[in-house]
Amino acid sequence: MDKFKEFRLIYFMESNFLAFLLLTIFFFLPSCMKTHEQIKDKDFDTSEHTILSDSAGNEYIADRILIGYTDVARIDKIAQLLEGEIAVHIPELNVISIKIKGNIEKTISFLRSEGVKNTYGIRYAEHVYVRKIIPFETHSTVKQYPSKEQQNHEFHKRLENQLNYTGESLDFYLWGLRAINIKDAWDKEYDGKGIIVAVLDTGVDGTHPDLQGQVIEGYRPTTDMVLPAGTDSSYGGSHGTHVAGTIAAKKDGKGIIGVAPGAKIMPIVLFDNGGWYVGDDFAAKGIVWAVNNGAKVLSNSWGGAGYSQTLKDAFDYALENDVVVVAAAGNSKSIQSYQYPANYPGVIQVGAVEFNGGDYAVANFSNGSPMISVCAPGVTILSTMPQYGSIGYDRRSFIHNENGGYYGFMTGTSMATPHVSGLAALILQKFPNAKPWQVRKIIESGSLDIEIIGPDERAGYGLIQSNSLDAELPNTGGVNYQVRVTDAYGTWNVPSVSVSLIGTSETGRNIRYFAKTNKDGVAKFKSIDSGRYEVFVGGPDSRETSEGLMKIAYRKAEERQFNYNVVLKNESATSTTVRFSSQANLNLEGPITNGEIVFLDVTKLATESGYETVLPLLEDSVDFSHLSGRYIIKLRIPQPATADITVTGSMILNSFSIPITGKITENATETYIFDTYGKNSWWTIFGRL
Numbered sequence: 001m002d003k004f005k006e007f008r009l010i011y012f013m014e015s016n017f018l019a020f021l022l023l024t025i026f027f028f029l030p031s032c033m034k035t036h037e038q039i040k041d042k043d044f045d046t047s048e049h050t051i052l053s054d055s056a057g058n059e060y061i062a063d064r065i066l067i068g069y070t071d072v073a074r075i076d077k078i079a080q081l082l083e084g085e086i087a088v089h090i091p092e093l094n095v096i097s098i099k100i101k102g103n104i105e106k107t108i109s110f111l112r113s114e115g116v117k118n119t120y121g122i123r124y125a126e127h128v129y130v131r132k133i134i135p136f137e138t139h140s141t142v143k144q145y146p147s148k149e150q151q152n153h154e155f156h157k158r159l160e161n162q163l164n165y166t167g168e169s170l171d172f173y174l175w176g177l178r179a180i181n182i183k184d185a186w187d188k189e190y191d192g193k194g195i196i197v198a199v200l201d202t203g204v205d206g207t208h209p210d211l212q213g214q215v216i217e218g219y220r221p222t223t224d225m226v227l228p229a230g231t232d233s234s235y236g237g238s239h240g241t242h243v244a245g246t247i248a249a250k251k252d253g254k255g256i257i258g259v260a261p262g263a264k265i266m267p268i269v270l271f272d273n274g275g276w277y278v279g280d281d282f283a284a285k286g287i288v289w290a291v292n293n294g295a296k297v298l299s300n301s302w303g304g305a306g307y308s309q310t311l312k313d314a315f316d317y318a319l320e321n322d323v324v325v326v327a328a329a330g331n332s333k334s335i336q337s338y339q340y341p342a343n344y345p346g347v348i349q350v351g352a353v354e355f356n357g358g359d360y361a362v363a364n365f366s367n368g369s370p371m372i373s374v375c376a377p378g379v380t381i382l383s384t385m386p387q388y389g390s391i392g393y394d395r396r397s398f399i400h401n402e403n404g405g406y407y408g409f410m411t412g413t414s415m416a417t418p419h420v421s422g423l424a425a426l427i428l429q430k431f432p433n434a435k436p437w438q439v440r441k442i443i444e445s446g447s448l449d450i451e452i453i454g455p456d457e458r459a460g461y462g463l464i465q466s467n468s469l470d471a472e473l474p475n476t477g478g479v480n481y482q483v484r485v486t487d488a489y490g491t492w493n494v495p496s497v498s499v500s501l502i503g504t505s506e507t508g509r510n511i512r513y514f515a516k517t518n519k520d521g522v523a524k525f526k527s528i529d530s531g532r533y534e535v536f537v538g539g540p541d542s543r544e545t546s547e548g549l550m551k552i553a554y555r556k557a558e559e560r561q562f563n564y565n566v567v568l569k570n571e572s573a574t575s576t577t578v579r580f581s582s583q584a585n586l587n588l589e590g591p592i593t594n595g596e597i598v599f600l601d602v603t604k605l606a607t608e609s610g611y612e613t614v615l616p617l618l619e620d621s622v623d624f625s626h627l628s629g630r631y632i633i634k635l636r637i638p639q640p641a642t643a644d645i646t647v648t649g650s651m652i653l654n655s656f657s658i659p660i661t662g663k664i665t666e667n668a669t670e671t672y673i674f675d676t677y678g679k680n681s682w683w684t685i686f687g688r689l
Contacts, residue, residue, distance in 0.1 A: 051130055052104070055543065058306035060127035061279050062104055065111075066310045068095045068123035068519065078120050082107060088221075088281040092288050093313045097128060097281035118603065123519040124309055124495070128279040131304030131340075133201065133239055133271045136331045136352075136365050136412035140398045168257045169402050173409075175355055176246075176377030176419060182259055185426050185466035192248065192260025192425035194432070198295035199244050199418075200286060201302065202236030202275060203227075204267040205386035209405040210249040210256055211241070211265065218267035219289045221282040227267060234392025236271035238385045241392065242410050243301050245384030246418035247425070254403040256382060259422025262429070266295050270302065277302075284314035291318050296428050299421035300327040301414035303339045309518055312344050319346045319526040324428070324436045326350060326421045328413035330367040335457055337514060343371050345513045346527035348424070348440050352378025352416040353450070353463050360450050362458045366413055370512035372460035373440060374447050378416030380409050423464055430469060437478025437527040442471050444507075455509040477506055479568040481525040481575070485517050485537060487628040488581040488687030493521025496540035496552045501525065503533030516541075530568045537562045537578050540684070552630070554677050557656035558582075558684040580686035583625050586633070586660075586673065588649035590620035594638050597622045598670070599631040602682045620649075628687030632680065635662055636670040647671060651683070 050062040064087055069075055075096050079086050088097035100107055110116065111125050164171045165178050177183075185191075196216065206215030206229065218227035220235065227233045234241050244265045249258040268286040272278050278286075290298060298318055315325055327342040329351045342349040352366040353375045362368075363379050385397035385408040397408040420443065427439050434442075444461040446468025455461045481501075485494045497517040505511050506529065515523040517539075538561045540552035553559055560580040568574060586597060595617035604611040615622050617635070635647055647662040651673075662671035662679075672679035 054127065054306075056305070058127075059130040059304075060306065061130060063100055064128040064279060064281060065098050065100060065104070065107065065125055066095060066128055066281050066308075067098060067125045068093075068310070070094070070121035070123055074121045078122065081116070081120060088285050090285050090288055090314075092292075092317060093284060093310065094123065095284070095310050095313070097279070115605070126309055127306070128281050129304065129306035129308055130279070131277050131302055131306075133236075133275065133277070133302040133414070134331070134412075135239065135410045135414045138238075138394070138396050138408060138410045140396045140408050166257050167251070167253055169254050170256050170382060170400065170407065173382040174256060176381055177257070177259065179353070179355060179360065179377050180259070180419060180423070180464050181466045183466075185469050188469065190426045190429055190469055191251075192263030192422065192429050195260065195263045195297065195425040195428045196266050196295045197247050197260070197263050197297040197299055197421050197425050198266040198268050198290035199240050199247065200268045200270050200283070200290070200298060200300050201240030201243055202238070202271040202392060203233035203240050203269040204244045204265055205232045205234045205241045205384075205390045205392060206230040206267070207232050207387055207390065208241065208245070208384045209254065209403040210245055210252070210384050212250070214248050214250055214265050215244070216264045216266055217293070218269070219286055219293070220269040220272065221286040221289065222269070222272050222278050227269075232386065232390045232392075233267045233269060234386040234390055235269050235273060236275045237392045238394035238397065238408065239271070239275075239301070239410075239414065240267060240269075241386050242383040242408065243299060243414065243418045246381060246415065247299060247422045249384055255400055255405050255407065256384065259419055260425040263422065263425040266290060266293070280308045280311045284310050287314040288317060291321050291323050295323060297324045297326065297421050297424045299418055300325070300341055301417045303328060303330055303342050305338050305340070307340060307516060309516070311340060312515070313518075315341055315344050315347065316524055316526050319436050322433075322435055324348065324424045324439045326417055326424060328417040329369055329372060331365045331412050332367055333365050335368040337369055337371065337512065339367065339369070343369060343514065345515055345525040346436060347371075348373045348420060348443065349460070350413060350417045350420045351375035351459060352411075352413045353459075354379035360448070360463050362451060363411075366416075366458070368457040370457055370510070372457060374420060374443055374460045374462060374464050375450075376416035376419035376464050378413055379411045381411065381415040382407055382409050383415075420464055423466070423468065426466070426469060431473050434473055435478065435527065437529075438474055440527070441474045441477045442468050445471055445474075455507070461509075476570070477530055478527055479530045479570060479574060481528060481568055483517070483523045483535065483537065484575060484577045485521045485523075486577060486579050488579050488689045489628060490577070490579065492628055492686070493517075493519075494540055494552070494580060494686070495519050495521060497521070497523070497537060498539050498541060499523035500536045501528070501533040502536065503531055505529035505531035528568075530570070532565070532567050534563060534565050535576070553684040554681050555653070555658070557653045557658060560654070560686065579689060581689040582685040582687065583652075583654055584623070584627070584683075584685050585652040586622045586624065586649065587652065588617070588620045588635070588647055592617055592620055592635070592637065592647070596636050597624070597673075598634040598636050599624065599627060600634065602630045602632055625685070625688045627685055630682040630684050632682050633673040634670050635664070635673055637664065638669070640667045640669055642666065647673070651675065653683070653685075
């Protein structure tokens with residue numbers, strides 16, 4: 001019998017529950033273990049892992065699990081318990097990633113047990129999701145992109161007749177800088193000086209002529225390696241170098257120039273070994289490193305489906321430390337709210353704009369979202385590419401003989417995002433103490449409204465403009481808000497509850513924010529718009545949970561819904577507490593003489609006070625709405641049965657009728673009461689208000 005199956009058997013044998021804990025300790029805890037100060041993250045090849053999909057189709061890495069912990073002294077014990085090794089440790093987030101050898105589904109089932117969670121101090125566990133960094137298109141010449149722009153002779157003629165706008169030798173192709181009127185900012189001596197922009201991407205070739213002197217120390221989280229300033233770190237390909245050039249290519253009259261040529265680039269390698277995503281665990285580690293080492297803007301031209309509590313905690317860590325977060329909306333042509341990190345609250349989500357010689361328009365591939373903040377040039381963007389012989393050299397690039405630098409064109413929201421990141425750097429140069437919401441509001445307020453009048457799901461507030469720098473720092477318009485969800489008595493902080501804020505910002509825009517409650521029962525909304533909102537609270541989710549593998553509810557009937565209106569006005573943190581309640585009745589088809597219903601609290605040990613609650617079965621029915629928690633339910637009779645007794649009936653749970661059954665065998669005195677989920681599936685209730 002394998003160990004996970006053995007542990008589950010022990011766990012569900014009520015009378016031997018304590019033995020489960022003792023056996024766990026005996027088999028898995030060595031007498032001499034490393035202290036947490038001795039832990040060093042392993043060097044993992046992130047391209048070698050098997051990729052699986054969950055029930056929603058979200059891809060995840062098959063051999064790593066993210067686990068939030070309560071006590072750092074126990075993390076070695078957790079690794080030993082899973083017969084794995086610690087791949088990542090992020091003390092700032094109280095989270096580790098465990099690389100396991102066994103079947104992940106068995107591990108998932110094992111980690112659901114409350115005994116394991118309580119004994120080892122596990123806050124949550126979740127998949128290590130896989131995300132992507134694919135530009136819509138990459139090409140070496142303008143002619144290779146068959147858009148209206150290349151077919152419009154008049155447009156090219158107009159460009160040729162213009163003076164050199166930026167002063168760089170490849171100025172002809174830098175239409176994006178003209179589109180945002182960047183020279184107006186430069187003329188006012190705003191170039192991003194003193195601001196560090198972290199490029200969370202494939203790494204950056206700091207040897208490129210336009211990036212020499214622009215790239216400071218960076219980080220490669222898979223190897224725990226600090227990348228020396230000015231070196232080539234383009235491990236995952238050319239994408240990050242292209243993004244970096246748009247942000248901060250230097251002003252030297254040769255090649256191109258970035259939006260913020262005075263800023264510095266901090267490469268954080270999240271797409272390594274040929275472009276494979278390192279996973280949410282290493283990504284979170286890279287985010288925290290960037291924040292701790294002075295980054296003021298995080299530029300994220302990547303994303304994917306799958307809500308990760310760890311990744312959200314990492315970006316919340318950045319926002320709480322007044323770091324601006326910018327992220328691409330994606331290129332799937334859809335209106336979506338499931339791409340992360342773009343849809344985490346407080347993130348500046350960016351769409352892409354094209355220019356075909358007439359009006360600016362949102363590119364047809366650019367994702368929309370209720371969370372879109374602004375859009376920026378994202379079609380046929382010329383920027384730096386890794387040099388020939390560099391790790392990430394791209395054969396689709398071309399050499400510019402004047403300086404020997406390599407360049408290429410890319411298209412996508414990935415290319416729009418660094419324009420916004422560069423503008424954020426200029427704003428932070430002017431307002432070094434600005435909070436993330438203030439930077440976002442300044443960028444939005446100066447944007448050029450395009451297509452649909454007013455802010456919308458495709459363009460947000462419009463195409464960014466450098467005249468945002470003319471605005472004063474706003475004192476109103478942003479807020480930190482959180483929703484805490486508890487049971488009816490305020491004693492249980494309920495995780496895995498979905499919280500949506502749907503309403504109108506103070507600027508009149510319809511907007512939606514989404515988050516899930518964490519282990520402490522709190523859904524955080526950092527750096528969001530102030531305004532009027534209807535708040536929808538629902539869960540805990542019986543199918544997908546922010547506690548990752550820690551299932552709270554099995555049945556849709558156990559989920560609770562609550563909504564209310566709130567006006568969020570000021571910057572200071574605001575909080576609302578929502579209390580769930582339940583209605584729960586058990587009805588048996590009797591008669592059962594002198595029977596009683598026993599409720600076993602799965603969050604407690606059999607030896608603990610409160611583990612067992614007994615209620616009399618009166619007229620074959622019992623109302624247990626006053627209880628709060630997760631319970632396995634039994635029927636008990638005073639005398640051994642003289643023959644098998646099959647029990648049937650229904651559970652009336654929050655107005656839903658659920659058929660239940662059980663069987664007291666001959667000479668026995670009790671049976672589990674269960675439905676189609678089985679006798680070991682608890683029932684979740686929240687008490688009575």
